[in-house]
Amino acid sequence: MIQSPGILVTILAFALVLGPLVFLHELGHYLAGRWFGVKADEFSIGFGREIAGFTDKRGTRWKFGWLPLGGYVRFAGDMNPASQPSPEWLSLPPRERAQTFQAKPLWQRAIIVAAGPIMNFLVAIAILGAFAVAYGKVVTPPVIGSIAPKSAAESAGLKPGDRILSLNGRQVEDFVDIGVFAMIRSGEAVNIEYQRGGQTAQASATIGSLTEKDRFGNITHRGVLGIGRVASEIRPVALWEAPGEGIRQTVGIVKTTIEGLQRIILGRIPVSELGGPLKIAKVSGEFLAMGPVQLVYLIALISINLGFINLLPVPVLDGGHLLFYAVEAVRRRPVEPQVMEWAYRGGLVAILALMLFVTFNDLGTFGVWRNLAGLIG
Structure with a gap:
């Protein structure tokens, strides 16, 4: 509904x-x-x-x-x-x-x-x-917990328990990094470096696409590898660590924004994804x-x-x-x-x-x- x-x-x-x-x-x-x-x-x-x-x-x-x-x-x-x-x-x-x-x-x-x-x-x-x-800070190791059928991960030969080390040469430190990387790269080829049983290996895949509709009727399209996470850990953050954590997250969001803008300019993301004041108002109401x-x-x-x-x-x-x-x-x-x-x-x-x-x-x-x-x- x-x-x-x-x-x-x-x-x-x-x-x-x-x-x-x-x-x-x-x-x-x-x-x-x-x-x-x-x-x-x-x-x-x-x-x-x-x-x-x-x-x-x-x-x-x-x-x-x-x-x-x-x-x-x-x-x-x-x-x-x-x-x-x-x-x-x-x-x-x-x-x-x-x-x-x-x-x-x-x-x-x-x-x-x-x-x-x-x-x-x-x-x-x-x-x-x-x-x-x-x-607290949610920490999830970049370890595959599950593989979706007919997904990019399955076609690459990945298995549960594999640890993702890098995507197209970009180091992966947390499971969230995988989702952020794939989200704006639907349909793009990716080179995956992973670790299995102490051995490092590489695989290639084409990032899949997922279309979702939220409770407000908004339809979103994003890239996915088709992997599920393992259990997450919530680590407490001390008050003196707050500025550093805030800076880390802010820098990460800015990097994602720059990458998204680059892909819009290059035509890899449709310009229809750009929104203005009306969309901000709509999203604001939904978040409230x-x-x-x-x-x-x-x-x-x-x-x-x-x-x-x-x-x-x-x-x-x-x-x-x-x-x-x-x-x-x-x-x-x-x-x-x-x-x-x-x-x-x-x-x-x-x-x-x-x-x-x-x-x-x-x-x-x-x-x-x-x-x-x-x-x-």
Whole structure:
């Protein structure tokens, strides 16, 4: 039976996921700016017309915009998208100019820009580390417990008791590594190095595909080798070990994200797998329906992806700013304003096109195009 969390739960979950993450991302920029003495004129959650807000004693306007799909911090003197000095900036009194973003050294500007994505990663590390302390670390040796009939593992001649050592040369330390590797490689050939009876051997196979439907009616496709695990062990994680465990999991998720992105670019994963705000809202509602713990875990995952996406070297994103700062550091002079202006225009067009594309995908996920085709037919 397909369950639905309902539109109100979905909206609430979306707000609980995206709102705090956008706030914390922008808070990273804001705190770094304050540390270096940069005045913030505005701190906005959402875009567009202000629906509520207040001004603090430092003159910063804290507000909510009517379109809750992001946010921004506007520092003093930040008068154009490329954050370049302008005649208006040069006309400021020296004291006010010293508190502007452009007046700061290159390394300080880079830290302020990078602080947003860094905050996202820190949030994820804190959540994942806290989960490890609360629930322990699940450790499952990469030993085959069972073999599914007519699976890739069976065709490779693997047997229960075999220990997987590596997949395509990548070392396997835990059974989870096997699932993560196979998940995004459906239909791809894999070289398996394993150990049996103290002897090392190799086998080749083509990773199979599994289609599943969850209780919410979502259909997912993933690659599988067709092996079952042996018994798992839950190891306690001390409080002092939490940061390291959080970092380890975060790095692993980032690596998987990069691999998935590479495969989408290479055409090995269909672009229909890309999702946007509507899909995030849908998934948020489903995770909230499963319980608050699952929702907090989703917040950690989205926080990692938000930090990663913002570090991509695309103008308009934080990574685009950092790219220009790197060029400036090498050239020992800023990139020409005209070049930056056109780059940011191009970046904005690319981001808007991507948003339009993923929204098209999201509507397809909800069955809008299928239903429309049925009405037309």
